[in-house]
Amino acid sequence: MIICIVFLLTQDLQSCTSFHTVPPPGPCVRSEMFPELNSILSSSPENFTEGEFILLSDRQADASFLIHHYLTFYLRARCRVCFLGLVQSFSHYSVVSQRLGVNLTQAKEKGQLVFLEALKASPGVLLGDESSDKTAALDYLRSPCPELRGLYEFVWNSLSRAGGEDAAESWGPPVLIIDDLSVLLSLGVSAGAILDFTHYCQATICSQLQGSMIALVRCDDEEYDEDEESSNYLLKALSHQCSLSLRVEGLSTGYCRDIHGQVEIWWRGRGIKNQRKIFQYKVHDKGASFFAPGTSRAVL
Amino acid sequence: HLFSLLLTLLKTADLNCVYSPSDTSSYSGRDLLKYCINCALKREEDVHVLGFEVPEQELRSELDSNNKHLFHFHNAYSDPLGWRKQSSFTVEQFSAENITRLVRETKHAKASVLVIDSLSWIERHHNPVAICQQLHKLKKGGAIRTICCLLHMDLHQQGIVESICHLANTVITVTAVNNALYAEAKTTHRKKSGKVMQEEEFFTVMENLSLSIEKRPSQSGHAQVHSDAKVDPASNLTFNLRLSEVEREAKEKVALPFVFSQEKKSALLKKGQGSGRIIYEPDANDDFDEEDPDDDLDI
Numbered sequence: 001m002i003i004c005i006v007f008l009l010t011q012d013l014q015s016c017t018s019f020h021t022v023p024p025p026g027p028c029v030r031s032e033m034f035p036e037l038n039s040i041l042s043s044s045p046e047n048f049t050e051g052e053f054i055l056l057s058d059r060q061a062d063a064s065f066l067i068h069h070y071l072t073f074y075l076r077a078r079c080r081v082c083f084l085g086l087v088q089s090f091s092h093y094s095v096v097s098q099r100l101g102v103n104l105t106q107a108k109e110k111g112q113l114v115f116l117e118a119l120k121a122s123p124g125v126l127l128g129d130e131s132s133d134k135t136a137a138l139d140y141l142r143s144p145c146p147e148l149r150g151l152y153e154f155v156w157n158s159l160s161r162a163g164g165e166d167a168a169e170s171w172g173p174p175v176l177i178i179d180d181l182s183v184l185l186s187l188g189v190s191a192g193a194i195l196d197f198t199h200y201c202q203a204t205i206c207s208q209l210q211g212s213m214i215a216l217v218r219c220d221d222e223e224y225d226e227d228e229e230s231s232n233y234l235l236k237a238l239s240h241q242c243s244l245s246l247r248v249e250g251l252s253t254g255y256c257r258d259i260h261g262q263v264e265i266w267w268r269g270r271g272i273k274n275q276r277k278i279f280q281y282k283v284h285d286k287g288a289s290f291f292a293p294g295t296s297r298a299v300l
Numbered sequence: 301h302l303f304s305l306l307l308t309l310l311k312t313a314d315l316n317c318v319y320s321p322s323d324t325s326s327y328s329g330r331d332l333l334k335y336c337i338n339c340a341l342k343r344e345e346d347v348h349v350l351g352f353e354v355p356e357q358e359l360r361s362e363l364d365s366n367n368k369h370l371f372h373f374h375n376a377y378s379d380p381l382g383w384r385k386q387s388s389f390t391v392e393q394f395s396a397e398n399i400t401r402l403v404r405e406t407k408h409a410k411a412s413v414l415v416i417d418s419l420s421w422i423e424r425h426h427n428p429v430a431i432c433q434q435l436h437k438l439k440k441g442g443a444i445r446t447i448c449c450l451l452h453m454d455l456h457q458q459g460i461v462e463s464i465c466h467l468a469n470t471v472i473t474v475t476a477v478n479n480a481l482y483a484e485a486k487t488t489h490r491k492k493s494g495k496v497m498q499e500e501e502f503f504t505v506m507e508n509l510s511l512s513i514e515k516r517p518s519q520s521g522h523a524q525v526h527s528d529a530k531v532d533p534a535s536n537l538t539f540n541l542r543l544s545e546v547e548r549e550a551k552e553k554v555a556l557p558f559v560f561s562q563e564k565k566s567a568l569l570k571k572g573q574g575s576g577r578i579i580y581e582p583d584a585n586d587d588f589d590e591e592d593p594d595d596d597l598d599i
Contacts, residue, residue: 196381200384203378203379236455237452240455270505
């Protein structure tokens with residue numbers, strides 16, 4: 001019951017968060033909101049690597065700007081996107097995406113975007129309301145149900161019909177974005193069950209369908225012990241499986257107005273292809289800028 | 301040629317041996333696993349892989365093409381838990397009997413090598429004690445000559461890692477060095493006589509799955525170039541940080557404020573011009589006692 005109230009409260013907060021008034025997008029909207037990041041990763045909506053498992057993580061910082069980046073990136077690339085929104089409402093992403101030049105509502109109507117609004121659907125599941133057909137996806141809320149099989153099946157159903165039903169629209173490779181995995185740990189799902197779920201997602205979406213998968217794991221500094229049910233463990237296990245890892249951290253020297261933190265980008269490969277680079281970043285109204293450490297415009 | 305324990309062990313597999321490459325997320329032990337598989341194929345041995353972590357094409361690539369028919373991949377990657385109802389090998393089927401049966405199904409059944417990728421995956425679904433028991437049964441069973449299992453050390457508690465390593469005759473722990481351009485392998489090999497050999501070597505796995513071993517990371521490797529090139533911090537700036545000769549001389553002449561030099565000492569000892577003296581005349585109300593006021597305290 002208590003959990004139920006928390007969900008409802010969070011949802012209320014979302015709707016009354018004040019955003020700057022957004023002017024309607026004009027005829028020429030800048031298409032690159034994260035130009036430096038695209039250049040660092042050598043990718044663009046027209047040209048990106050397929051079959052990638054991108055792991056986003058943060059520690060004492062907020063990596064959600066990367067989630068917004070990838071959501072708009074893949075929608076612009078005309079991919080079919082399945083978005084598991086476990087921590088925020090649809091309107092939250094919609095408002096931010098509008099500022100980045102992408103209309104989520106339109107994408108949803110066209111069938112390009114499948115959005116799981118877990119917050120909205122959760123009270124129904126917890127209160128035992130069997131009407132919604134999406135309840136199988138949220139089976140993990142019903143204990144004892146340790147596996148995320150229902151959630152996986154939701155993802156599979158959303159992305160496996162790529163191009164089949166809508167003959168007019170042929171979308172690109174399927175993409176799964178999860179925001180975020182750590183909240184599942186808080187909801188009582190074991191780390192092993194989460195890893196089984198990500199395994200199946202990777203095996204079907206990345207390997208079989210040659211699509212991409214992006215997952216966010218949020219870590220806490222207090223969990224530095226050997227606990228096998230912590231976000232740190234999840235992060236380590238997923239690092240073994242991912243092809244690209246972006247780790248966001250606050251600056252070790254503390255809060256800075258002009259530099260919001262640093263990102264370690266780790267291309268996992270063999271020999272020379274295995275590279276780790278650190279960049280600092282600043283999030284602003286319409287994106288984020290990335291620069292080499294110490295070269296922020298505020299510092300030079 | 302320097303003796304390389306690592307190379308010797310991987311190239312000539314002893315009977316009834318269990319190898320365990322252990323890695324962390326900073327460097328994947330899978331390349332070493334592939335090298336192990338390749339060596340076995342070159343020795344014309346049947347290799348059976350229980351593949352949980354990576355798909356078949358990723359393991360098959362770069363393997364010796366001559367004996368590819370000896371490579372048997374048991375697909376536990378696509379559907380290890382039966383969720384899609386199209387599983388080839390599930391994690392539930394991990395047992396000595398099932399594996400022995402799988403191996404015996406191949407026609408050659410000569411010396412068979414079992415490769416497990418990875419034991420960490422299985423450990424999420426099976427009791428570690430049960431895993432050790434099954435591995436032990438396989439070791440003694442006779443159908444399998446060599447077992448090679450990949451283990452991700454950073455995902456388990458130390459006790460579990462040690463139990464599995466205890467079962468193995470050879471444990472190869474790999475860690476990244478120099479941003480994973482090289483890796484360090486700590487090999488511990490326990491011979492049948494009980495003698496334990498240990499060695500630390502540095503290696504890289506090249507594109508064609510050839511292993512290059514060095515006793516210490518080469519001094520002239522790519523990674524060294526970055527540390528040798530001196531970066532001049534005063535270059536490429538919009539303002540000038542350098543000193544001209546005149547400025548440098550003037551800088552060196554400046555007397556630092558808190559350095560106690562001879563001039564300062566004589567200045568202090570000299571009596572001043574009399575401008576800073578304090579003259580006090582105690583009046584009738586002052587109790588001007590020359591003695592120490594704290595004298596009566598018993599400290």
